[in-house]
Amino acid sequence: MTAGVVAAVRRRLGRRGAYLLVTGITWTLYGIGVIIDPRVGTMRAAVVLRDAAPLQVWGAVWVAGGVVAAASAWAACPRWRALGFGAAMLPPLLWSLAFAWAWATGEYPRAWTGAAVWAGAAAKVWIVAGWTPRPGPVVLSVVPPPPGGGALSG
Numbered sequence: 682m683t684a685g686v687v688a689a690v691r692r693r694l695g696r697r698g699a700y701l702l703v704t705g706i707t708w709t710l711y712g713i714g715v716i717i718d719p720r721v722g723t724m725r726a727a728v729v730l731r732d733a734a735p736l737q738v739w740g741a742v743w744v745a746g747g748v749v750a751a752a753s754a755w756a757a758c759p760r761w762r763a764l765g766f767g768a769a770m771l772p773p774l775l776w777s778l779a780f781a782w783a784w785a786t787g788e789y790p791r792a793w794t795g796a797a798v799w800a801g802a803a804a805k806v807w808i809v810a811g812w813t814p815r816p817g818p819v820v821l822s823v824v825p826p827p828p829g830g831g832a833l834s835g
Contacts, residue, residue: 693755693757694754694755695814696809696812696814697762697809697810697812697814698754698755698762699754700809701750701751701753701754701762701765701766701769701809702750702751702754702755704747704750704769704806705746705747705748705749705750705751705752705753705754705765705769706747706751707747708743708744708746708747708750708769708772708773709743709744709747709748709751710747711743711747711772712740712741712742712743712744712745712746712747712772713740713744714740715736715737715739715740715743716736716737716740716741716744717740719736719740722789722791722792722795723736723795724736725783725788725789725792726779726780726783726784726788726789726792726795727739727776727779727780727783728779728782728783728788728789729779729782729783730775730779739775742771742772742775743772745768746768746769746771746772747768747769747772749764749765749768749769750765750766750768750769751765752765753765753766753768759814763810766806766807766809766810769806770803770806770807770810773799773800773802773803773806774799774800774803776795776799777795777796777797777799777800777802777803778796780792780793780795780796780799781793781796781800784796
């Protein structure tokens with residue numbers, strides 16, 4: 682029964698949906714961390730965002746983006762999926778720009794690393810959003826089975 686449920690989930694999500702689900706969960710957890718106990722480097726690098734709103738508000742942006750991304754992972758409608766990818770791209774893009782600003786203004790000289798990492802995270806979402814959905818389950822195996830079924834087959 683468990684194998685059937687896993688297969689149904691794989692078919693429903695597909696590759697892009699699986700990526701959205703994992704990204705959505707990750708962004709939600711990161712946002713909760715920003716709300717509850719932001720790291721010192723984040724507080725220093727997000728100075729431009731803190732000038733606009735408290736850091737807890739920006740943590741809520743991460744949570745909202747993550748929840749929308751995770752929920753849209755299950756949608757069959759391409760428009761809902763597009764909304765999910767947009768929601769998943771917004772928080773790291775904002776973070777990247779804020780970190781780049783903190784570095785460029787000298788507010789936090791080490792912020793260039795965060796700017797690069799968050800820009801990469803946003804870019805990955807953008808790349809996966811552009812993938813053409815392919816039918817079929819998400820295959821987690823990297824090595825294909827050998828012809829004939831392997832050493833244990835008849």
